[in-house]
Amino acid sequence: MRTAHPTRPPPRAQPGRPLLSVEGAQVGYGGAADVVRGVSLDVRLGEIVALVGANGAGKTTLLRALARRLPLRRGRLSFDGDDATSWATDRAVARGISLVPEGRHVFAPLTVRENLELGAWNHRHAPSMRESFDDLVRLFPRLGERMKQPAGTLSGGEQQMLAIARALMARPALLLLDEPSLGIAPKLAEQLFEAIVTIARAGVTVLLVEQNTRLALAASARAYVLRDGRIALEGPSARLADDPDFRRAYFGT
């Protein structure tokens, strides 16, 4: 699978060094209190990092701030060595930060093929678009079989695959995934996570928010547990999976 962008230079970060870092992030909505209350985390080049936590912990809010769709009230964000704290969304996108939001936002009346073509907006006429297309059909054969079908007629799991594939058509450096397994059949969720591992092996750094902690910890190298807007626990995923404190960090009980 080819992941380098045809015109954007590759990240300067070395493997294992931070691609994205956030320090002391506070994020909230309108006049209400902070939802994210002082979060610091790193995502290193080439890693899959999981962000897990109970409903309402602030995971989506944090992810949206990292994608520069919500402002940081306090704190500092850096991406590939540059201060990204005040970047507009389109700047983040241009640098290769791609968010797949919760709930599969595919263009329902358009075909699978048209949805994928829209994802390649930043290298539309380059041979690289065709290559991405072929790679993604190999990665998600179910999409390959449904190219002419309107996206709205796909199953939930297939729509999630399409949403991820469309994001990959833009050849991002960092993929932010919000609840990829939400509402899809367990077998399809397993396949989706296998694809996420393949995507990361091909060179795309991944931060994923996920309710299915078993899948998230199995796929990721490291994980952060968010509770009430703060990091309650962090560490290598293999260790957290067996950590007696994990449950308490997650549920607070």
Ligand code: ATP
């Ligand atoms: P879930 O797993 O349920 O999606 P989450 O950990 O992703 O939870 P968020 O979606 O970030 O949590 O929500 C955290 C808090 O922020 C909740 O109390 C929620 O009501 C509030 N919130 C989320 N979006 C908005 C919004 N657009 N306006 C105001 N408050 C919001």
